[in-house]
Structure formats: C-alpha cells, structure tokens
Amino acid sequence: MKLRTGAPLESKDLRRAGLKVTLPRLKILEILDNNRQRHLSAEDLYKALLETGEDIGLATVYRVLTQFEAAGLVNRHHFEGGHSVFELDDGAHHDHIVCVKCGRVDEFVDEIIEKRQKDIAQETGYEMTDHSLYIYGICPNCHNRNRPRSA
C-alpha cells in the first residue's frame, strides 16, 4: 500500500481541456491545489474565493467544477451529508481514507485490493467499469487530541 501526493495544474491544463483561461477557473484550480489534503465542497470553494477578495458567484463555482469534472481535471465524490466534494484528479486511480472527525482525507492504492476486486467482478459475472472504496476512521491527529495526557 502506498500513499500518494500530486503535481500542480495550470493554464495549459485548462487549454488542453478546451476551456478558456479565465480568472475564476485559475483561482479555483489554485485553491484546489492548495487543499490537496482535504476535499472541498462547492460552498467551501466559494467561501475561500471570497476570502481571497475575488468576486466570484457560487453558480460559477458549480459550473466550473462541473466542467472540470467533465474534462477529467477533478473528481466529484458524494459524501454523507447531502453535498458533493471535489478533489484534483492527477490521472492515477486511488482510494480514500477519510477522518470522520476533521475531514482530513488521505489517498492510497493497494494492489491486493485492486486485484481482489477484479476477481470478485469476474466471479460474479460482472464486467467491472469502476469502483470506489472509502475507509472511514479517526486520523492520528484527532486520535491524539482525544487522549488526555492525564487520566
């Protein structure tokens, strides 16, 4: 099992996707890039944009994210809680381990699980097209925070 990191996305990635290079799109890419360790909701992104002084509408955030998703630049995940979260897609498949306390997200790839999933699809007669795996838990930071040093 190996953890993963990522590489920055920029203007040329937008052009390659057939999208004009506009300020909202660049800003959104930038914020996603600065928050690789957590997954942001449209609302999160919107607030972050306002904080940087940009006057960008929530509708634009949604539109841009949808376009980015179609272009394969970001992945959309439907978490618990009725709203979607987004992360940059650097091309490589990976799964997620999510902290239920602080929302931190780590990514991993495990060949044994990958292999086993293929086997299961075959055994059940399915032709596998995709899969998604989430492990939920309490991350090291939150775990320590909950252990009082005197007890």
Add this chain to the structure above:
Amino acid sequence: MKLRTGAPLESKDLRRAGLKVTLPRLKILEILDNNRQRHLSAEDLYKALLETGEDIGLATVYRVLTQFEAAGLVNRHHFEGGHSVFELDDGAHHDHIVCVKCGRVDEFVDEIIEKRQKDIAQETGYEMTDHSLYIYGICPNCHNRNRPRSA
C-alpha cells in the same frame, strides 16, 4: 468471496425497534423486502406505494426511512446522482457490486479485502470506524443483452 441473501422483516422487528406497527411502516418494509436485489430511493418507494393503492405521503416515506435507519433496520447509501438509496439491513456487513446499466445490486463479503482495509488503516495511523466499497460494472444479463447473436 461469498454472495449473500436475506431473511424477511416483520411486525416484531418494528416493535423491537420501539416503533408502532402502522400501515405505512409495514408497507415500506414489505416493498423493501420485495426489492432486495435493487436499492430504492425515497421516490422509488413512494411511487411503489402509490401503485399498490396506498395513500402515503412522501414526507412519511422519508420519516420512516430515517427512523428505520436509526433503528438499524435499513442502510442508507449516497450514490452518484444526488439522492440516497436504501436497503434492508440484515445485520451482517457486506459490500456491493452495482450494475451501471440496470441498477441491479449484488452483495458480497471478501475476507482478504476486509483484512487489507484494516491493515491500511493501521499503516496510515487511522482508527477505522467504517468503510464502504462499491464495484461498478455491467451485470451478466445486461452484458448478454448487448451481444447481438448475429454479427
């Protein structure tokens, strides 16, 4: 890896959960029971109820499903598409393999994957509380349907 089936739920399961045995609740249990092979949305359930001639409101469907979830009678899943789907919970943990063509859902448990997930949580320092795994693919039926017999 083993596939799973289920056993019916009834009035006593409602009582055990501290819920009055009412017509809407029984009907909803019944419909869930008759559709174990697919996961139903609140809207699906609502329509199914109307078809059986029952005059049950959508709000009640949501309320009942939420209560059932709290009571551990059903599980709620957040699929792609912005809405939730529900399935009866027969107590045993299991994962899902979903047909992207027809919505058919099969359930399975794989000890190797279960084990590996625990290992990954441990390696990354997380205390695992839960996990969810979906394999998406094309089920045998849909697969055959797409293969013309003359070609």
Add this chain to the structure above:
DNA sequence: ATGTATGCAAAACATTTGCACCTGG
C-alpha cells in the same frame, strides 16, 4: 468582433419540518 464565461436571481430538486388531524395499543 464574437463566441464563451460570468453574475445574479429565479428555478429545480431532494429532503426536512410545522401543524392539525388520525390511529394503534
């Protein structure tokens, strides 16, 4: 210039809630 993007406001959905009425134990 000119086809796209954007911002705003309104619309569309999925889900929840308030409240008067109904019903199971």
Add this chain to the structure above:
DNA sequence: CCAGGTGCAAATGTTTTGCATACAT
C-alpha cells in the same frame, strides 16, 4: 384515551438554469 404517527404544505439546503453583461482570443 393519548402519545405517537401521518398528510399536506411550506421551509431548507444544494445544485442548476435563464438571461443580460463582460471577457478571452
């Protein structure tokens, strides 16, 4: 009878859309 359950309609929160204006190429 009476607490809990239900239906309806209105409220909520998220995401989408229509349209006039602004911008990238």
